Amino acid sequence: MTSQALQRLIPTFKARSLAWWQAVEDALPGGRGRRSLWSALIALVMAVLVTLVWLAGRYEASQLQAELERDTANAVSDLRTQLTRHVQALQGLQSSHPSEAFWSLEAQALLRENREMLRIEWRDTALNLKRSADSALRSPVFERVPRSETLSEAQQTCLRAQRSSGASYSRSYFLPQTDGLGMEVMDMCLPNTQGGVLIGFTVVTYGLQELISERLSVGYGRRNEISFTEPDGTRLAIAGTQSRGLRVFTAQQLVDLPGNTLVLRMDGRRGEPDLFPNVLTALVTAMSIALVTVMVLLAKDSRRRLKAENDLAEALAFRKAMEDSLVTGLRARDLEGRITYVNPAFCEMVGLTAEQLTGKLAPMPYWPPEMVDEYKQRQAIRLAGNAPPREGFESVFMRADGTRFEVLIIEAPLISVQGQQTGWMGAVIDISEQRRIEELSRASQERLQATARLATVGEMASLLSHELNQPLAAIASYANGSLNLLKDPAAVPQTLDDVHMALRRIAEQAGRAGKVINSVHDFVRRRDQAREAVAPQALLDAIAPLVNLQARKLQVKVHTRIEPKLPQVLCDRTMVEQVLLNLARNGMQAMDQPGSTERVLVLQARRAGHNATLNAEHGWVEFSVSDVGVGIGEDVASQLFTPFFTTKAEGMGLGLSLCRTVVEQHGGHLNFEPLDPRGTVFRFTLPAVLLDKITA
Known part of the structure; x- marks a missing residue:
């Protein structure tokens, strides 16, 4: 940010009562320092605000948690008090020396007054059942499961009670009921003594669910969920209600009973503490929000300026990167x-x-x-x-x-x-480099043109034979006539004149034949017969311009496929290029027929099998030219390589014959086969040369 930008921002700072910020701005010359200070100040204010609100919330939450813990401790105390009263009531029942009928009446009265008691039993010293009473408020607790199957818990509890000479409680256990449900219960055993002598036991079966519902739910279950749990957290009984969507506070207290320890858990749901528990917090929060708002506005203005500067820098850097990555030279002059x-x-x-x-x-x-x-x-x-x-x-x-x-x-x-x-x-x-490639292409085209002259020699053979037959026949006729005239020893001067005329005619006709032969010689003598090692890629690239030219004319797509790492081939480059060019032209002309919808020409080079007739140091490279034309009929296939046989109105029938001759002179083989569903592929092989043989 420039000094002018700072001057424009100063009035805004004063208008917002932040004059101290100007001193900080002046102390920091760079935009990076200002941004860092703004970030630190915003972070500090937000930290103070969040800390105040968090501490207030924590204080109110701690108050709620303390209240719940007090309720839990009071609930445990009330429960212990109630159980102690039960023990006193049972001791009163034992001290009255009742008859069995009177004992039953008193036990039923206790069961009606204390709903958490499900069953009271009177047992002798051997724990044999003398009398029992079930609560009339529900079905008998041992209706489905016989009491004998759970008597072991009561026996152990009574042994502990006998040793301690006081009430003892068993561990809780689960009892299935006839309604398909079940409940958690525990037994309390109280020894009955007379004159210090044990005369029996009173066994009470408590339902944990009823114990919570009857003794704790009324006073503590309105806003809390109360439950008995084992030390590992397993819930045994639960009562009370919970309001969904509120914060949960949890408190736990041990209910330490003789012989058994239960955990009383109380889950209280309370509303979240108010955001602003007191006026001071609200005031500090409001001031902090106002300060943060001012800083946010200042930061936005600075951010807009910095963004403009960064965009300009990025645009310049992008333009510089493009210019540096160009392969084209750029030069600016005034x-x-x-x-x-x-x-x-x-x-x-x-x-x-x-x-x-x-x-x-x-x-x-x-x-x-x-x-x-x-x-x-x-x-x-x-x-x-x-x-x-x-x-x-x-x-x-x-x-x-x-x-x-x-x-x-x-x-x-x-x-x-x-x-x-x-x-x-x-x-x-x-x-x-472009000029060099153009020169190479021009030289290659000249070589192809010279090879094309060789191909046309065959087509000119019939014309040459006609041209040469006439002068040769005339020479023979004039020579025979001259010999016949010279045989007569009495030849007259007129005869000698005829001989001189015949000889002149012979010279004329010989000169004519010589001109014809020299013209053909001049047509073909421009090429060299030397063979060289050439890469298959170079052969296909050399004919590509001529092939593509005709392909565009005939609307043919040309695909070139070359197997990677192909060896070089030993060949007469010009002649092989002419073979490839002739096969490519034939393929494109075969697709230039009515009914040919898809026109695709494929030029391919790949490794071929070894020819046992040659030196084993040489491999073979196979070249193929594929088209999707009308194909070759059986009647034409048998005569395809016959000289002067052609299916073209303007052809001489020497192209494929010459191609096969060139390939066979190199030791290879030229053949063809139909493609499925339509078309033809021509294949020929050339000897490959190992790299060490080439360098040698």
Whole structure:
């Protein structure tokens, strides 16, 4: 952020009573420091606010938790008090020396008054049942499961009660009921003594669910959920209600009974503490929110400015990255012709650094010395505005090492944001490699044309035979006539004149035949018969321009497939290129028929099987040309390679015959086969040469 931006922000700070912020701004010269301070201040205020609210909430929550723990402790105390009263009531029942009938009446009265008691038993010292009473308020608790199956718990409890001479409680156990449900119960055993002598036991079966419901639910279950749990957290009985959607507070207290320990758990749901429990917290919160709001507004304004600066920096960096990654050289000049900018591609092209080029005037260091005057005149014309804009022209540049290379220069006026021309912007493309490839292509085409002459020799054979037969027949006739005239020893001068005329005719006809032969010789003598090692890719690339030219004319798609890492082949390059060209042309012409909807020509090179007739050091490379034309009929297939046999109205029938001859001269084999569902594929093989044989 600049100093001007700071000056614009100062009134805003004063208007919001934040004059102290100005001193901090002045102390930090960079935008990064301001952002860091803002972030730290916002974080501090938010931390204070959150801490205050959190502490207030924690305080109120601790109050609620303490209240619940007090209720739990009171509930445990009430429960112990009630159980102690039960023990006293049972001791009163034992001290009255009742009869069995009276005992039953008293026991039923206790069961009606205490619903948590499910069954009272009177047992002798051997724990044999003398009398029992079940609660009349529900079905007998041991109706489904006989009492004998659970008597072991009562026996152990009574033994502990006998040793302690007081009431003892058993562990809780589960009893299934006739309604398909069940309940958790526990036994309490109270020894009955007279004069210090044990005369029996009173056993009471408690229902844990009823114990909570009757003794604790009324006083503590309105806002809490009360439950008995085992030490591992397993719930044995539960009572009370819970309001959903509120916060849960939990308190636990041990109910330490003689012989057994239960855990009383109380879950209380309370509303969340108020956000602002007191006025001070609300005031601090309001001031903090106001301060944060001011800082947020300031941060947004600074963020907008920083975003604009970052966007501009990113745009400049992106443009610089694009210019640096271009392979095309870029050169900017002012209206006087002075270089103001060059990209790395241009520097690499001429072998000079940007510092060596920037600010240079004509003559430029990359101009060849012999062309300086010409380039000065051309630059003067362009700077004067007489050259058409964006029109490319070719030139020659010189690298720092003195080598020359051809370039294509496309230059256009450099327009500023105000719409004024400030110079010239040029794109420089190195076309030396392109020119070299064009020269190679031209030479390759010349070789193909020479090979095509050889192919046309066969087509000219019939014409040559006719042309040569006439002079040769005339020569023979004149010679025979001359011999017959010379046999007569009495030849007259007239006869001698006839002989002289015949000899002149013979010379004329011989000269005519010689001209015909020389014309054919001149047609074919331009090529070399030497063989060389050639990559299959190079053979297919050499014929690609001619094949693609005819393919575009006939609307044929050409696909080239070359197996990776193919060895080179030993061949007469020109002749093999002519074979591939002839097969490709035949394939495209075969698809130029009515009814051919899809026209695809496939040129392929791959490894082939070994030919046992040749040296085992050589492998084989197979070339194939596939088309989807109308195919070859059986009547044509038998005569396809016969010289002078053709299905074309303008053909001579020597193309495929010549192709097979060329392939066989290289030791390979040319054949064909139909494709499914339609079309034909021609295949021929050429010997491959190992790399060490080539280098040797």
